[in-house]
Amino acid sequence: MTEAEVDERIRGLIEPFNKKGVDIAEATTFANDLEFDSLTVMDFVAEIEDEFDIIISMNQQAEIETYGLLVSAVHKLQDT
Amino acid sequence: MTENAPIVDAPEDIGARDLFSKFDPIIQTRETLLASGVEDPFNLVMEKVLSPTRAICNGRDTILLGTYNYMGMTFDPDVLDAGKQALHDYGSGTTGSRVLNGTYQGHRECEQALKEFYGMDHAMVFSTGYQANLGIIATIAGKGDYVVLDIDSHASIYDGCAMGKAEIVPFRHNDIEAMEKRLRRIPEGAGKLVILEGVYSMLGDVAPLKEMVAIAKKYGAMVLVDEAHSMGFIGENGRGVAEEQGVMDDVDFIIGTFSKSVGTVGGFCVSNHPKFDILRLVCRPYVFTASLPPSVVATAATSIRKLMHGSNKRAHLWENSKRLHAGLTEMGFELGTKKPQSAIVAVIMPDLEHGAGMWEALLKEGLYVNLARPPATPANMTLLRCSLCAEHSVEEVETILQMFERAGKSVGIIS
Numbered sequence: 001m002t003e004a005e006v007d008e009r010i011r012g013l014i015e016p017f018n019k020k021g022v023d024i025a026e027a028t029t030f031a032n033d034l035e036f037d038s039l040t041v042m043d044f045v046a047e048i049e050d051e052f053d054i055i056i057s058m059n060q061q062a063e064i065e066t067y068g069l070l071v072s073a074v075h076k077l078q079d080t
Numbered sequence: 081m082t083e084n085a086p087i088v089d090a091p092e093d094i095g096a097r098d099l100f101s102k103f104d105p106i107i108q109t110r111e112t113l114l115a116s117g118v119e120d121p122f123n124l125v126m127e128k129v130l131s132p133t134r135a136i137c138n139g140r141d142t143i144l145l146g147t148y149n150y151m152g153m154t155f156d157p158d159v160l161d162a163g164k165q166a167l168h169d170y171g172s173g174t175t176g177s178r179v180l181n182g183t184y185q186g187h188r189e190c191e192q193a194l195k196e197f198y199g200m201d202h203a204m205v206f207s208t209g210y211q212a213n214l215g216i217i218a219t220i221a222g223k224g225d226y227v228v229l230d231i232d233s234h235a236s237i238y239d240g241c242a243m244g245k246a247e248i249v250p251f252r253h254n255d256i257e258a259m260e261k262r263l264r265r266i267p268e269g270a271g272k273l274v275i276l277e278g279v280y281s282m283l284g285d286v287a288p289l290k291e292m293v294a295i296a297k298k299y300g301a302m303v304l305v306d307e308a309h310s311m312g313f314i315g316e317n318g319r320g321v322a323e324e325q326g327v328m329d330d331v332d333f334i335i336g337t338f339s340k341s342v343g344t345v346g347g348f349c350v351s352n353h354p355k356f357d358i359l360r361l362v363c364r365p366y367v368f369t370a371s372l373p374p375s376v377v378a379t380a381a382t383s384i385r386k387l388m389h390g391s392n393k394r395a396h397l398w399e400n401s402k403r404l405h406a407g408l409t410e411m412g413f414e415l416g417t418k419k420p421q422s423a424i425v426a427v428i429m430p431d432l433e434h435g436a437g438m439w440e441a442l443l444k445e446g447l448y449v450n451l452a453r454p455p456a457t458p459a460n461m462t463l464l465r466c467s468l469c470a471e472h473s474v475e476e477v478e479t480i481l482q483m484f485e486r487a488g489k490s491v492g493i494i495s
Contacts, residue, residue: 055249
């Protein structure tokens with residue numbers, strides 16, 4: 001899957017979690033811009049993990065602060 | 081300072097940042113809560129303790145319903161005698177690590193009592209339950225290993241994972257399918273540890289250990305179960321949820337504490353792993369701290385041996401839990417579980433403000449419960465956590481229910 005395809009799929013997954021309809025860009029942050037709390041993060045991460053059949057450990061999650069970082073991390077993980 | 085000391089700018093001159101500024105939001109929340117005039121829920125003082133179920137708290141005679149003293153061993157005459165004797169014979173403290181001068185006869189006897197209680201080959205006693213989880217998890221799951229755990233796991237479990245630098249993979253609370261999916265995705269050849277709790281302390285619900293342990297074994301993972309809130313009470317011999325659900329033989333490590341049913345302080349791990357004892361040399365929270373005082377291990381050992389024969393007390397505790405759960409449900413309170421599953425009954429509050437108000441109203445009635453709030457609670461809930469004791473009498477439980485009814489109506493939680 002190309003990075004653009006990963007991006008498209010994640011955009012679909014994030015929609016129900018984007019309650020305030022924030023415009024999603026590479027630099028959009030989950031904690032501040034999207035105001036995800038820990039429960040939302042867990043549910044959102046679980047959706048992505050199921051969609052791509054990958055594991056994003058909490059250690060990796062801590063490094064993924066923005067939407068752009070998430071797309072490239074998932075792209076990398078689903079290749080391995 | 082001498083005259084020759086170098087001249088240093090005052091901190092404000094170089095733009096020093098107060099490291100405490102990260103606590104400002106929580107300081108603000110606390111000040112707002114206290115400004116409402118409510119008694120501070122996190123600053124209670126017990127001036128006198130009368131029994132496992134009664135104390136003078138903030139000047140009032142109070143029934144204790146939030147102490148995790150499930151089996152009421154804290155004032156057991158045999159337990160107290162053992163402690164006094166050890167204090168007399170061995171002194172007030174060991175002043176040393178278990179691996180140096182801190183292993184006394186009492187520590188050995190305490191570990192022997194644990195081995196017999198659980199029917200396991202090895203037992204290791206730590207200075208607290210927190211350190212037992214921290215030490216065992218951090219030592220056995222290292223960098224590159226995977227820890228699959230329930231998202232609602234205790235702070236000591238998360239801290240153990242962080243200390244060991246293992247990959248932390250949480251799954252939704254008590255969700256068997258979510259657990260299996262994560263195990264299936266772990267790269268081949270990686271070390272795997274599944275961590276579960278018998279009873280989850282916030283809502284008092286029990287894990288489906290039978291199914292979860294079987295799945296963990298299917299994927300070749302080692303299994304650690306924290307039975308802190310079930311020891312002495314759940315299972316035919318009080319060994320916990322793993323015993324009750326018939327999976328003791330498939331659990332690699334059981335972690336427990338002396339600060340609940342046992343009635344003192346300390347933590348432990350029991351296991352049948354043939355190499356278990358090497359942990360005594362490589363587990364840092366075991367090595368780099370002083371061992372428990374002789375009086376503590378003596379009270380613990382005596383209490384553990386008495387708990388082996390505690391089936392009457394267990395039966396009474398179950399009756400208490402069922403009665404409290406049924407009574408509160410009838411009154412219209414929302415509880416953490418539909419049916420009583422443990423000695424914990426969690427009452428769900430609409431928000432922190434109502435929770436603190438209800439907590440204070442109960443305290444004024446003469447009842448102590450735990451106020452639990454985010455981030456310690458799941459799903460950002462505010463809870464009034466009640467933990468029952470085998471020493472609560474039938475009459476006391478009725479009194480407790482009446483107190484809940486009056487307080488609930490005055491605060492507007494029930495109608």
